[in-house]
Amino acid sequence: MKKLILIFLSFISFCFLSEVKAQIAEVSSPDGKLKLEVFSENGNALYSLNFQGKMMLEKSPLGLVTNESDFSKNLKFIESKKDIISKKYSNEKIKKSQVEYKANTLTVNFTNADQFNIGIEFQISDNNIALRYDIPPIKDHLSIVIQSEVTGYRFPQQTTTFLSPMMKPMTGFARTAPSYESGYKADAELGIKADYGYVFPGLFHIGNEGWILLSETGISSLYCASHLETTSEKNLYQVAYPNMKENNGFGSSGAAISLPGKTPWRTITIGDSLKPIVETTIPFDVVEPLYEPSQRYQFGKSTWSWILWQDNSMNYDDQTKFIDLASKLNYEFILMDALWDKNIGKDRMKELVQYAKSKNVGVMLWYNSNGAANDAPMGPRNKMSTSVERKKEMKWLKEIGVKGLKVDFFGGDKQETMRLYEDILSDANDFGLMIIFHGATLPRGWEVMYPNYAGSEAVLASEMLYFSEDVRKQEAFFATLHPFIRNTVGSMEFGGTFLNKFLTKSNKEKNRRLTTDGFQLATAVLFQNPIQMFGIMPNNLTDAPKLQLDFIKEVPTLWDETVFIDGYPGKYSVIARRHNDKWYVAGVNAEKTSKKLKLYLPMLAGKNLELINDDKNGNTFTKSVSINKKGEFEIEIQPNGGFVLKN
Numbered sequence: 001m002k003k004l005i006l007i008f009l010s011f012i013s014f015c016f017l018s019e020v021k022a023q024i025a026e027v028s029s030p031d032g033k034l035k036l037e038v039f040s041e042n043g044n045a046l047y048s049l050n051f052q053g054k055m056m057l058e059k060s061p062l063g064l065v066t067n068e069s070d071f072s073k074n075l076k077f078i079e080s081k082k083d084i085i086s087k088k089y090s091n092e093k094i095k096k097s098q099v100e101y102k103a104n105t106l107t108v109n110f111t112n113a114d115q116f117n118i119g120i121e122f123q124i125s126d127n128n129i130a131l132r133y134d135i136p137p138i139k140d141h142l143s144i145v146i147q148s149e150v151t152g153y154r155f156p157q158q159t160t161t162f163l164s165p166m167m168k169p170m171t172g173f174a175r176t177a178p179s180y181e182s183g184y185k186a187d188a189e190l191g192i193k194a195d196y197g198y199v200f201p202g203l204f205h206i207g208n209e210g211w212i213l214l215s216e217t218g219i220s221s222l223y224c225a226s227h228l229e230t231t232s233e234k235n236l237y238q239v240a241y242p243n244m245k246e247n248n249g250f251g252s253s254g255a256a257i258s259l260p261g262k263t264p265w266r267t268i269t270i271g272d273s274l275k276p277i278v279e280t281t282i283p284f285d286v287v288e289p290l291y292e293p294s295q296r297y298q299f300g301k302s303t304w305s306w307i308l309w310q311d312n313s314m315n316y317d318d319q320t321k322f323i324d325l326a327s328k329l330n331y332e333f334i335l336m337d338a339l340w341d342k343n344i345g346k347d348r349m350k351e352l353v354q355y356a357k358s359k360n361v362g363v364m365l366w367y368n369s370n371g372a373a374n375d376a377p378m379g380p381r382n383k384m385s386t387s388v389e390r391k392k393e394m395k396w397l398k399e400i401g402v403k404g405l406k407v408d409f410f411g412g413d414k415q416e417t418m419r420l421y422e423d424i425l426s427d428a429n430d431f432g433l434m435i436i437f438h439g440a441t442l443p444r445g446w447e448v449m450y451p452n453y454a455g456s457e458a459v460l461a462s463e464m465l466y467f468s469e470d471v472r473k474q475e476a477f478f479a480t481l482h483p484f485i486r487n488t489v490g491s492m493e494f495g496g497t498f499l500n501k502f503l504t505k506s507n508k509e510k511n512r513r514l515t516t517d518g519f520q521l522a523t524a525v526l527f528q529n530p531i532q533m534f535g536i537m538p539n540n541l542t543d544a545p546k547l548q549l550d551f552i553k554e555v556p557t558l559w560d561e562t563v564f565i566d567g568y569p570g571k572y573s574v575i576a577r578r579h580n581d582k583w584y585v586a587g588v589n590a591e592k593t594s595k596k597l598k599l600y601l602p603m604l605a606g607k608n609l610e611l612i613n614d615d616k617n618g619n620t621f622t623k624s625v626s627i628n629k630k631g632e633f634e635i636e637i638q639p640n641g642g643f644v645l646k647n
Contacts, residue, residue: 201486283445
């Protein structure tokens, strides 16, 4: 009997020691609520995340595979190191102009079966994790190709998802996909396979435990962008690299890097509510500017004829009308879209730019990004895809006084395409030009990395409201998602805020708008981009109520603070933003019945405000209201409706 007891105790001791040995490192956030644990088990590197004592990510794989060596298995733990990071920075283009970032760091080093080393770096701030790989030289090799990652996210079984599928390569208009323009499904079950994976960011609801937002940041010319893939395990999602069929099959799917080298950051934001998701600055906290701005760039609002007047408006006379419209609205810009090169020409464009300047309006011009990646026929073509032509064109643009460009039709996440994004931005900065990307990938920290970057579409945006009745029917649904997913990780050039009742030039007969005017005004606050193209038309100067015109004249596009107030993705959303000392609280409702909410607005306690809202018939009105001393305020939002409160 004594022998059996000794054997049993030895077994217990072995299990205990094995478990201790399995966990090799841990680190917590500065506030102690978020805990990261790293494990080494059977040659695999794993991590888990615990928030306020609740498991949010179960043991999830780490590692990558290169053309020189495999760092995804047969890993042996060497050592771990800890440190602290603290910095302050300012950036007027993001949701919060002044940021103080504090994080605890952990670096865990491994060696693989070939006796080559790899480090895994973690930064853990309150509610956020950022992780990346650090690869030293491999013997005398100073370059490698990273072919794939096993970086994964293993969710608890009760999790539901809010994901947008990656589009099939070389499909859509003129074979320009993928362009991050698919819709989302709300509260879908775990593990539903998408043929080409899911785009970043992805939102996950961990039942009653909380929320997780996955994304990545710091993508430059030195790496490819990635996305999420399902796996054979229903609750495990992994990082995946671009599909080889993108860009007409040209270019690599992995990333070629110089050694020593680091991968981009994978980011994870965690909270027991949506507040940390909406307010996170992690995409910007862990990146740095790649070059100095060549000048002080100005951001703001723009008119845009194409969104409702379409291709036929790209002529000299119609563009003067939208220059005049911008001037009357006190907007900073006009965007002249595709085909200006053919229908207006460079000589007359010079005249238009001078006319706009006389009205104190800056001009932004549309360009086709390709070359050889797709079949989009609209011009100007072949001006942005090579260094020689790009610099010639940008020299002319600077000479005539153009302020910036909207470059369209990228379609792909390969490293070759990331290099094109960066080359356009870098060259444009040399000539004092701002850049907006359309038909493009998700921006990944670019507001900080590139000083002249002014936003990206990368969303099912306003143009699809013109082209698709189904999208018009889901406009409110998608609008309630963006503050929690797409727009929380990067600027989103949506191009909306329509006051036309019908989304046509004539403002009658077809393309009836299914959302209220209050909803449209609210999205001007809900959607954040340093330069926003608004869908205001010349006829709105006479057919829109004064309260609406006054609002669209004054609403800013730059914000000093963003605060989550209330909401649930796909149902309703209420966000507060501050510009200087002026607060705007905006909300929209995607449900089929009116929504009565009790809002908590401590920043406006005891204040008198102006309310813009819809009545039960969908008509927009304004009135003065007061917030009680507790900061409480009751509001009713109509179906497909919205409101704005402002001080």
